Amino acid sequence: MNEIINNLLSIKQKLDEFESERRKTELYNSNRFNPFQFMRTDEIGLSKILAFLLDPKEIHGQGDLFLNSFLKFIGKHNFLAYNSTKVSVEKPTRENRRHDIFIEGFLDNKRRWIVSIENKLRFASDQEEQLKDYRIDIERYKGADYCLIYLPVFKHNPSESSISESEWEELINHQNAILLSAEDLIKWLDNTLIVAPAVRQFCYDFKKFLKEELMGNTERANDLVNYLLEKENNEALYSALNILDSYEQLYENLAGTLVNQLQERFEKNYKALNNYGWKCNFNGYATEKEAGIFLDQENIYWGVGIEFSERNFRNGYYGIYCHKEKYGELHKLLQDIFDEEEIKADFKSSKWWAMWKWLEGNLLNWDAEVLSKIPSGELADQIFELWKPLLDVITENLDKIKELEIKKL
Template identity: 25%
Template structure:
């Protein structure tokens, strides 16, 4: 990237904030949208839920069969849908349709007395593990022809082709949904409940902005970038990594409280007390942790919506004697989880945490939340530590056995 000096940076910033497109974009992005508020604009299952709501003529949206009928017209007009025409959509009994969600793992299933429509909805992911073939087989077994006419739809933002079953599935874009809803609102908005109009408009905006990149805000963003590329590239190169920043905050907090930092990981901080460090070995073989420790406390925020504490025993690839004995010792701990997994989480606790929001808006509040959670988990940490230290001599002897094996493995 082209170098930018401080004076140029200040001038470029002033030019950006004086750009009226910048004001327009900021105003548009600050408009409330229920899908953005709930952070579900990229969640496939939520899109399927909302589509199921729109498609059901008996739901509370007040559209009756307006959306369903127009949606079926588009589907039936596809050349892969044989034996049914767009006109057929007018003669169906819409009061007898069943809209099924996640029926036998199928995203959406529309069941009429004589037609069954299987919809696989993909927002960002692709089809996998022969799922389209499985769904086709399930539908044909449950609703055999000629009693039922089976229709298979692969729905994606841009109407992309599936990786398999391309002869059986018709490919449709979310643009069809946008077009149908736009037209319904244009013609029938006086007949639709006001709250439904708000939801539908928010959904259209979310589809255009977040899936299709065809909203006016997308155009504004592109124009702003073209006019201020140098500044924006510089900002992007130096944008904060809130997960790394939170890791550093946790590590500093732990060090100040006398703990040692263990194996590093993105979105997770591992730590241990000095007393436990003396009796916990490192294995000779890789076990998924960089330092190969047998046991660690963890603060895990990879989920980004919650912060989880765990007391974890790591895999012991070829010498499980320490791991097995530690599991026996800790299984009697108050609140201990029954664990037989390769990774043994002996005890855990969690709290909700809007990490990104707090990290960008109020780092001090984030630190306060960390301190509050620490007060909650500190008794758990002390309980685990006390239990392990009550077997100090035994665990220390087992550690020495592991270390002997490790030295032998090095030769």
């Protein structure tokens, strides 16, 4: 055991050396800088970036270069016959949904084909019958061939709630649907011979953003993997693999420690909610999707929490969860009592959450740097500061909430 710990300490030392070397060269190559950190890169922002590249009329000046290379990449060579195109973001459907990216190809003034891209690059959950409705909407455009693209960060089929497995397979078999990922976007751009240097640099930065921000393939991680794979580092590799064998237990224990720390802070600061029956708990498995940390009552599904839409604490959001269909009155009351603009700013509402927003900065994805702050209680302090404004308002309105007489399910 001591040998493994010593090897892990040597890995930490090597990571520090990599970081030191990167900082030395930063003056010349700005290796950590990416202009995308200043851009809107939520779901709509990323849709606009992709639509910009795929629109031949846009000011990138590359004409149909990106669109044609994309159509070839997805195997839609028959879509290359067009005189004009129309590219839309958030295209409304007749059922009051919106296609994230909607591309129409026209030949001889007739709509010949449609590509609809459902962008899940920010890990948004599938909505009820979402892709099914998109298919129905597209098929109303008579005489047009179509391709429905599902685009998560990492490849996985849409959920059964969005479209049945048999219907999705039917679309795939008839070449009316395709599954892409962030890695596929990188491959597409790698295979596109961009002429303008400025646009080429933009795409380089975009690919770097996809790799590092969304996929988690940071330069630091790549340096470590390459180091471990060198022949003379067999002992370090052995130690790292031993830790990987235990990583699920490590994640679970870290989550348990964090819950206990948050419970201590909650009991100290919110006695009324504590007496109401709330306590801190962890829901799900730390290494699986949709795990979360919540303050609530057992079997009464509303409270304050943090949830992650991807495994290993990735793509987190927080707020007040409350199922609109199960607790309609409470859902409305929660939205009514949170009328202070500084609290409501940037929060959204959904069927499952009365108020929610993405975690910001390094809290969006809990990597080693974030998780290492659990033993000291630093991460618990950060989370509790996010929750406090929400807990304060709920406490002030607890009597109104109690009047609804919410029952356990």
